[in-house]
Amino acid sequence: MFHILATGLPDEVVFWLEQRLGNVSVQTTQHGKGALETLARQEWSLLVLGPNLDHSSALGVLNSISREVKFARLPVVCCLDKSQQRSLTEQLVRQFGATHALTLPFNQEELAQKIASILGFPAPVRETPGQQEHRATTTAVGEVWQRFKATIQNRIAILEQATVALLDGRLDENLRQNAEREAHKLAGSIGVFGFPEGSRLAREIERLFETGTPLDQARTLRLSELVMSLHEELEREPFPREFVSSSGQEAPFIVVIDNDRGLYEWLPLDAAARGFRAEVAPSAAAAKVIFSHQRPDVLFVSLTCLGNPEERLALLVELNSHSRPVPIVVLAEDDTLVARLEATKLGGQRFLLKPLSLAQLLETASLILRRLRVSEMKVLAVEDDPQTSAMLRATLEAQGFRLTILDNASAFWEVLEQVIPDFLILDIDMSSFSGVDLCKVVRSDARWAGLPVLFLATHVDTDSAHRIFAAGGDDFLKKPITTPDLIARIVDRIERVRVLLDTADTDSLTGGITRQKADQILNRLFPLAKRYQQPFSLALLALDHYQQQKDQYGSTVAKKVLRRLGELLLRTFRAEDVVIRWGENQFLIGAYGMAREDGVQRVAETLESLRQEKFIASHEIYFQATFSAGVAQYPGDGIDLLTLSQTAEEVLTQAQKAGCNRVLPAGWQQQPIQNADVVLVDDDESLAGLLLHALDTRGYHTQWLRDGQAAVEALAGNRPQLKARVVLLDVGLPSLDGLSVLRQLAQPGMPQQARVIVLTARSTEEEMLEALELGAVDYVTKPFSMPVLMRRIRRELRK
């Protein structure tokens, strides 16, 4: 019989503990002096500092104990508030090596297991009542199945007959209708016995037998395949694992905040069909009430329902008061940058467009919940002590984790890259190599920045705690480790990481910045720009014809384009600029201290690089990709991030409307053909092609004249046909040479608006001087570098 002293533990839990464990006697005491006196009075096996005890009291007790030598080996189990976990744990560990911590929310089963493991007796994991019920039901249904199996198989026989008749070409209307009816009945029955796949097969068979469906060769073959599969299906065990694994645990709780009554009429019923519980709240305030009673497992929020910022804030505060983060899916009326920004502010993990069906909503919930389910979590452990390995295996594999254990570090990196674990367990006390060093190595690679690392240690003191956290470890557990401890730590961590990640794709496409993080950075940089009066540019890019590419080449190939674009953007922009994937085929870039023009340049350069690339769709099929972009700047194009992004979005749309494959600055306006930004007067076709393309890409309005005469006719005179801001004038022109053109343009009395840059292959000093004399503003010799020329042109355009 073990004697346990507990303080800060509710009476019913005390009672429950004694029942649950059997060989313990638990005495409660008031904290403070009362506890210490009671402690002194007799020998205790263990001390519990329960959840009702506040921190200072807990520390007070621990402090006092630590002064007495006789309590040095008394195990203490302490319930900690997660928000103070790290600092408090360190403190506890520093002073009280024998302490074991349990995190809130308080789970009495966890406490029981912990006590049992410390005191050294087994406490087998109990089945919940829910699990018991489910087991009883599946057994009972199994018995019914045994009695009806023959009847069902007879029905399938009819389907077989019909299929054979069909193959022989002698299927008559009677037989067909019969088969259709039987298939229909089967579709409704088989699933009920625990063969959901069987129902699906029967339904497909029913559809094929439906009157009006032509039964050609392909369909006939399909029919016989289906009937065969149906037979096989019924030979299996009813209630396949996926069916059962969601049952028995508490039904996942879904909350929807939306005021669209009609849509959610059937929600509770449909949700129940999937084993969920669902509630609809018409406003954030109503939802808050729900959350104060129970934490939702998934939350759907309609943007239209969150009117004012206070409501939103209050909601987020309420959500964050729960220990585990809640996955949030945002429902929006349309897919705009603004909506997505709002979604990110809410911490939305996913973005769904309305109108949507209940099935879609529930399917999304299923998807999110599935990802959180244990059986898909991969754990990699590096542990060289066979006893601990055995324990890990027994615990984790029994719970359904996919576990890989390494007993030495030599293959560590390869295995890490192969397994791509969701969680890493390192033992700190390994003989041949250091867990701490392994952790440092892992953290040095950006790819593993989000990987949770848990250390196992027999003895933890201040130094080792410091080393663990300094090396990048997230948590540690003192041995002996209990199952609930370990499981809770692991599941919790993985959940946190997954909720933070948008999708795996986003992460890998933009070098590891998640949308939330990016939003944080943007929100930090923008006010800085305001304060220090720096420009701030925001660019929004969208890959052109992305849907067609997906349809034509498949989404894997289409994603390659995205990935490559992401790489090019990261290369062209500076390290401090924010580059993130935004929506399916878009990228958002935020650059502090960068003016719009510079932003346009960089994006245009990226576009030009992308144009050079050839993407392989499949054997000998290549394609190229382009994008459209809009660039906006603060100050000037918006007063805050929201208006700035709205402007960027508008400009992007303009670029798409103007023909895609270009980058436009905010404030760009379609010009009539007589107003050009740049007029090129040159007969060199390839030069023209290159230059004009580069200019068009940046949104400049251009015109091309091929000889001197045409140039004079268009540009000269007091009412010129063509108005230009900059003229690029080649000297060596047919019909009339460049300098002559210049002379015509420089006639007195002529409105000299255009700034002329003279291009020439020859470079005699005389020519140069004459050109400048005639009013040319600049002189560039061929061959010139495109970037240099572009820079000169832009400089003149600014004036």
Added chain:
Amino acid sequence: MELAKHVLIVDDEDHIREIVQVSLDIVGKLRVSTACSGKEGLAKAEAEQPDAILLDVMMPDIGGLAIFQQLQDNPLTRHIPVLFLTAKVQLADRHAFLTLGVKGVIAKPFDPLQLANQVSAALGW
């Protein structure tokens, strides 16, 4: 102690009735009685006054819809909430059922492990 709620299942297929019974009893802790035809269903509904009726839509003697109509017409049974069990679950049909006054629609095949939850959710139990 509250008396367990009573559900009447009306379905012509033996195994469906049995599984509904098993499922609602074990998981839902409900009392279940059965009827294998529309006629029997109407008679039992009037006699036993269940708290809810689970009604199969496609039955050989009288269709589920006709049965529902008769239940509504009878002053002794019109207050009993009815849930349809059907293999047809198109949205249009559902809306039609709802306008009739049916309390909910449960699709066949149903998951015996979730049936009790669906019934509770639909009836607010």
